[in-house]
Amino acid sequence: MFFHIVLERNMQLHPRHFGRNLREHIISKLMKDVEGTCSGRHGFVVAITSVENIGKGLIRDGTGFVTFPVKYQCVVFRPFKGEILEAVVSMVNKMGFFAEAGPVQIFVSNHLIPDDMEFQSGDMPNYTTSDGSVKIQKDSEVRLKIIGTRVDATEIDKNISQSRPKWDPAGSHPSRFFCIGTIKDDFLGVINDPTTI
Amino acid sequence: MSSIEPFNRLVKLVARAFYDDITTKGDNQPKSGRSDNRGIAVVVLDALTRRQWVREEDLAKDLKLHSKQLRRTLRFLEEEKLVARDHRKETAKGAKIYSAAVAATADGQPFAKEGEEKIKLHTHSYCSLDYAQIYDVVRYRIHRMRKKLKDELECKNTVQEYICPNCQRRYNALDALRLVSLEDDSFHCENCNGELVAESDKLAAQEGGDGDDNARRRRREKLKDLLQKLEVHLKPLMEQINRVKDLDVPEFGTLQAWEARASAAGRAANGDSSSNDPNKSSQGYGGTPMPFLGDTKVEVAFSGAEGKQVDVKSETDSTPQKVLPPWMIKQGMNLTKEQRGEVKQESKMDGSSATGGLSDDKKSTVEDDKTSLQDEYIRAYYAALLKKQQELDEAAKNQQESSNTPISDGLSGASSNRQVGMKSKREEVEGDDDVDWEEAPVAGTTSESFKVHDLNVEAEASAEDEDDIDWEEGFLELQSRVILGGGLLFAMGLTGCVLLLQTRHE
Numbered sequence: 157m158f159f160h161i162v163l164e165r166n167m168q169l170h171p172r173h174f175g176r177n178l179r180e181h182i183i184s185k186l187m188k189d190v191e192g193t194c195s196g197r198h199g200f201v202v203a204i205t206s207v208e209n210i211g212k213g214l215i216r217d218g219t220g221f222v223t224f225p226v227k228y229q230c231v232v233f234r235p236f237k238g239e240i241l242e243a244v245v246s247m248v249n250k251m252g253f254f255a256e257a258g259p260v261q262i263f264v265s266n267h268l269i270p271d272d273m274e275f276q277s278g279d280m281p282n283y284t285t286s287d288g289s290v291k292i293q294k295d296s297e298v299r300l301k302i303i304g305t306r307v308d309a310t311e312i313d314k315n316i317s318q319s320r321p322k323w324d325p326a327g328s329h330p331s332r333f334f335c336i337g338t339i340k341d342d343f344l345g346v347i348n349d350p351t352t353i
Numbered sequence: 354m355s356s357i358e359p360f361n362r363l364v365k366l367v368a369r370a371f372y373d374d375i376t377t378k379g380d381n382q383p384k385s386g387r388s389d390n391r392g393i394a395v396v397v398l399d400a401l402t403r404r405q406w407v408r409e410e411d412l413a414k415d416l417k418l419h420s421k422q423l424r425r426t427l428r429f430l431e432e433e434k435l436v437a438r439d440h441r442k443e444t445a446k447g448a449k450i451y452s453a454a455v456a457a458t459a460d461g462q463p464f465a466k467e468g469e470e471k472i473k474l475h476t477h478s479y480c481s482l483d484y485a486q487i488y489d490v491v492r493y494r495i496h497r498m499r500k501k502l503k504d505e506l507e508c509k510n511t512v513q514e515y516i517c518p519n520c521q522r523r524y525n526a527l528d529a530l531r532l533v534s535l536e537d538d539s540f541h542c543e544n545c546n547g548e549l550v551a552e553s554d555k556l557a558a559q560e561g562g563d564g565d566d567n568a569r570r571r572r573r574e575k576l577k578d579l580l581q582k583l584e585v586h587l588k589p590l591m592e593q594i595n596r597v598k599d600l601d602v603p604e605f606g607t608l609q610a611w612e613a614r615a616s617a618a619g620r621a622a623n624g625d626s627s628s629n630d631p632n633k634s635s636q637g638y639g640g641t642p643m644p645f646l647g648d649t650k651v652e653v654a655f656s657g658a659e660g661k662q663v664d665v666k667s668e669t670d671s672t673p674q675k676v677l678p679p680w681m682i683k684q685g686m687n688l689t690k691e692q693r694g695e696v697k698q699e700s701k702m703d704g705s706s707a708t709g710g711l712s713d714d715k716k717s718t719v720e721d722d723k724t725s726l727q728d729e730y731i732r733a734y735y736a737a738l739l740k741k742q743q744e745l746d747e748a749a750k751n752q753q754e755s756s757n758t759p760i761s762d763g764l765s766g767a768s769s770n771r772q773v774g775m776k777s778k779r780e781e782v783e784g785d786d787d788v789d790w791e792e793a794p795v796a797g798t799t800s801e802s803f804k805v806h807d808l809n810v811e812a813e814a815s816a817e818d819e820d821d822i823d824w825e826e827g828f829l830e831l832q833s834r835v836i837l838g839g840g841l842l843f844a845m846g847l848t849g850c851v852l853l854l855q856t857r858h859e
Contacts, residue, residue: 249538251529251551252513263529265513267551271570281538304512306527336512336526 157239159232161198162208165190167224169213174222183207186226192259194333196307199234200259235260235305235335242347243337245296248281255298260333264300268338270345290346297348300337307333357603360484361402363593364435367491368398370590375429390422397426398482401436406481406611408451427480434490437483439608442474451479454615481611485602492594495587502583506576515549517542524549 165186173181187204194200211225235241235257243255243262252265266275266283273283273292282293292298339345372394400416401407409427413420430436513526522544524532532540532549540549605611 247533249533251515251538251540252526254529254533261530263526265526265529265551267513271573277538304527334527334530336529 157234157236161232162227162229164227167226168221171220182210182224198232202231202233204228204230235302235333237302237305239302242299245292245294245298248293250275260335262335262337264337264339268340270340292346296346298339299344299347300339301341301344302335302337304336305333356600359597359600360603363597364398364402364482364487366590366593368395393426401482405605406479406608409478409480434486436480438478438480440476440478442476444474450612454612479608481605502580514552515540516552517547517549519545519547
């Protein structure tokens with residue numbers, strides 16, 4: 157699900173950026189740092205829409221770096237249990253298939269695939285109904301329901317540290333949501349077959 | 354106990370449905386034919402349906418079980434939330450109360466415990482069925498069973514689990530990303546790189562189901578069958594639950610409550626008839642130590658209330674001339690409150706007679722909370738206010754009625770005497786109050802009351818300055834007047850309310 161929320165972050169800026177373009181520098185650095193990151197609490201930061209307020213900078217002893225508290229609005233994407241998503245299949249194997257919805261990886265195990273679909277191995281592994289009318293293979297688009305989510309432990313750490321002022325730049329670990337989904341329900345399954353286009 | 358029957362039936366059904374093959378032995382112990390005690394839970398539960406609270410020793414004796422074995426079973430049943438237990442240290446006397454209670458319930462259990470006496474303190478355990486909880490627990494249990502089967506059947510919302518056949522390490526679908534390997538399309542163990550197999554559901558695990566179609570279908574069949582069987586077998590139980598649904602749940606309460614109630618009932622029965630009962634009841638009374646603690650508390654409260662009522666009566670007796678129908682209710686309120694105030698006052702008077710003065714008041718109030726202190730403060734405030742108003746009233750009355758003058762004189766005398774003789778003054782004050790409450794409504798024409806209000810505002814200001822002093826001197830009389838404060842609210846009207854609120858806020 158997408159949300160438009162206000163987040164806050166302390167930006168450290170090198171003294172060489174001080175000058176007329178200070179604000180632009182802060183904003184561009186913010187975008188570079190934040191967009192595409194993920195936290196367990198808010199999910200993926202898709203895009204920064206506006207900067208609400210840049211607070212007073214604080215010069216850090218010893219380094220000369222200045223820390224600015226920045227409030228910004230952004231669009232975040234967070235998967236929830238029970239949510240219906242549309243995703244692109246990225247890999248098919250006998251255990252099930254993996255799909256991606258933007259930054260989110262989803263695994264659909266074979267027991268959550270309708271019983272009438274069978275795994276066909278080969279050059280292009282796929283799940284096919286007995287009459288061959290529906291086929292799930294790489295690059296198929298499927299609609300699925302999320303039945304479980306997981307965030308990496310490093311993400312939770314980062315999450316905690318984000319709640320209090322943090323004086324170092326964005327965490328170096330790119331965080332990931334991982335979900336498991338099902339297509340064994342009404343109105344779920346393939347919505348667009350790449351071969352028929 | 355007509356409503357208990359369906360519940361007992363429910364318990365029996367539950368016992369046979371769910372606890373039929375429960376052994377209290379650990380699983381690691383080998384089950385020889387002799388130590389096989391399956392079904393013991395059923396026996397115990399059945400026995401409990403015929404009793405209320407029962408001492409575990411007695412139950413063991415009745416069931417011809419070893420008490421250890423019984424205790425183990427009961428502990429299990431307690432964990433299953435079917436049985437409520439209570440443990441307490443008691444002397445033989447305490448045990449006798451229980452026996453008396455048992456005798457009083459007279460539900461067909463012949464307990465002849467009167468003779469047995471032990472002097473030492475022993476920890477006795479008691480148990481009884483907790484019907485309300487049983488009902489809930491059973492419903493929940495059935496719900497869980499159904500849900501699990503249905504989920505398995507529809508493979509809904511279940512996170513697939515994988516297991517490594519080599520090292521028995523388990524994974525679930527959320528780990529899938531880490532488990533995929535590049536060389537082939539199956540999952541591999543992080544530990545030993547063995548190929549993982551899907552743990553098809555827990556119920557049909559033996560098939561080793563690696564998810565091929567045949568196994569899946571078979572599993573479904575099996576599940577469906579299982580679910581159907583469940584429905585059939587639990588049908589009588591479900592029916593009983595539905596029957597019981599709208600009935601009142603029999604409630605024994607805690608052991609203490611039950612004992613108290615049972616022995617009370619027994620005593621009540623004894624009052625009517627029976628020759629040998631009195632000694633039983635007297636025993637019940639004599640051996641009060643533990644179970645009757647709660648009861649005695651209650652009695653204390655009662656006695657307090659009674660005392661108050663008596664006092665009130667005496668008060669009304671002493672002042673029989675006040676029979677003014679329109680103000681009856683007000684007066685009644687007044688009196689009781691007054692009475693309460695007086696009681697407090699007397700307790701404080703005792704203290705003040707020893708040392709006297711403010712310190713005593715404080716000493717007594719220290720025990721109370723700060724809030725009570727604040728209350729006192731407010732009361733004192735009111736007393737001061739009231740005094741002002743009374744004086745005003747008196748003044749007004751003096752103008753109107755010459756007959757009142759002696760009384761008002763008395764009042765002024767009292768107010769001037771304040772610091773000197775507290776007791777005497779208090780009495781006077783009381784007299785004044787009475788008079789005041791007789792007269793005030795009579796004299797209360799609107800114009801006057803307005804005047805009073807205005808002056809009250811002034812009085813407030815002055816009273817705030819004098820608070821401390823008022824607190825000291827007004828303290829004793831104030832109790833008797835607090836009440837007047839209540840009544841005063843009516844008389845004072847809105848300004849009074851505002852005042853009160855202000856003082857509260859402060």
